Amino acid sequence: MSKKLKIYCTLFVVVLVYLVVTSVIHFDSYGWGQGGHDKLEFVDEAPGFMTRDTLEGGAVRTINKPTVSYEVYVKPKDARNQRVLLSTAKSIKQSSAGEIQTYKVEMQKVKLETPTSETSFNFHVRFLAIASAIVIMIVTIWILCMVYKLIRSIRKGDIFVAQVSKYLETTGILLTALYLFQWFSYYVFTQYCINNIQLTDYYIVYKNECNSMYIITGLALMIVSQIILMGKDLKEEQELTI
Numbered sequence: 001m002s003k004k005l006k007i008y009c010t011l012f013v014v015v016l017v018y019l020v021v022t023s024v025i026h027f028d029s030y031g032w033g034q035g036g037h038d039k040l041e042f043v044d045e046a047p048g049f050m051t052r053d054t055l056e057g058g059a060v061r062t063i064n065k066p067t068v069s070y071e072v073y074v075k076p077k078d079a080r081n082q083r084v085l086l087s088t089a090k091s092i093k094q095s096s097a098g099e100i101q102t103y104k105v106e107m108q109k110v111k112l113e114t115p116t117s118e119t120s121f122n123f124h125v126r127f128l129a130i131a132s133a134i135v136i137m138i139v140t141i142w143i144l145c146m147v148y149k150l151i152r153s154i155r156k157g158d159i160f161v162a163q164v165s166k167y168l169e170t171t172g173i174l175l176t177a178l179y180l181f182q183w184f185s186y187y188v189f190t191q192y193c194i195n196n197i198q199l200t201d202y203y204i205v206y207k208n209e210c211n212s213m214y215i216i217t218g219l220a221l222m223i224v225s226q227i228i229l230m231g232k233d234l235k236e237e238q239e240l241t242i
Contacts, residue, residue, distance in 0.1 A: 005226035012219040040200040067113040074202040132185045139178050146171040160231040168225035175218030182210045
C-alpha cells in the first residue's frame, strides 16, 4: 500500500468518525445578559424598515426601505423561564367538528433583516457572501473541468493510467477543499454575528450546514485514484512478465 493511500484512508476514517460524533453530541458554552430595553414583540410597523405617508384624500402610501437579510441558528438564553409559542387550531377534516390540535413552535433557524443604513455590519456581511460565492464558483467550474476530462479519458478506454488517477485525485482534493471552505466561511460568519448581534431571549449558535457528501466523496475519489495507480503498476508488471 502506498504512502498516499494510507494517508487518504486514515483521513477518510477520521472524517467519518468526526461526522458521526458531531451529529450525535452537541455542546454549547455561552453567557448572556439582558438590558432594560430588551423585548421581543409583534408590531404592526417596524421602525426603520418602512415609512407611511398620508396622501390627499386620506390614502396611505407605504414605502419599504431596502434591507439585508441572512439566516442564523438560535437557542433560548434561559430555557427554564422561556415563554413558549403555542399554535392552537382546528384540524382540517371532512366533518365540520374538527379536532383541536395544539403544537409548541420552537425557533431554531431564523431569518434576520437589518436596514442597509447599518453600513459597517452590512458591508462585512456582503463582502463575505460575495467572496464566498466567487470562490465556490471557481472551484465548481474547476471540478466540472476535471470531470469532463475524466469522462473523456474513460470513453477512450484509458482507465488504469496515471492521467485518470490525477484527474480523480484533483477532483477529490477540490471537493474536500470546497467542504472545508464552506465550513470555515460559515463558521466565521456565525462568529461575526455572535459578536455583533444581540437578540432578546435568544443567542446565536453555530451549526454545521455543509453537505458532508462533499468531503466523503472527495476522500473516496482520492482513495480510488491511488488504487488506479496500483492497478496501473500491476498491469505494467504483467506486460513486462509476458
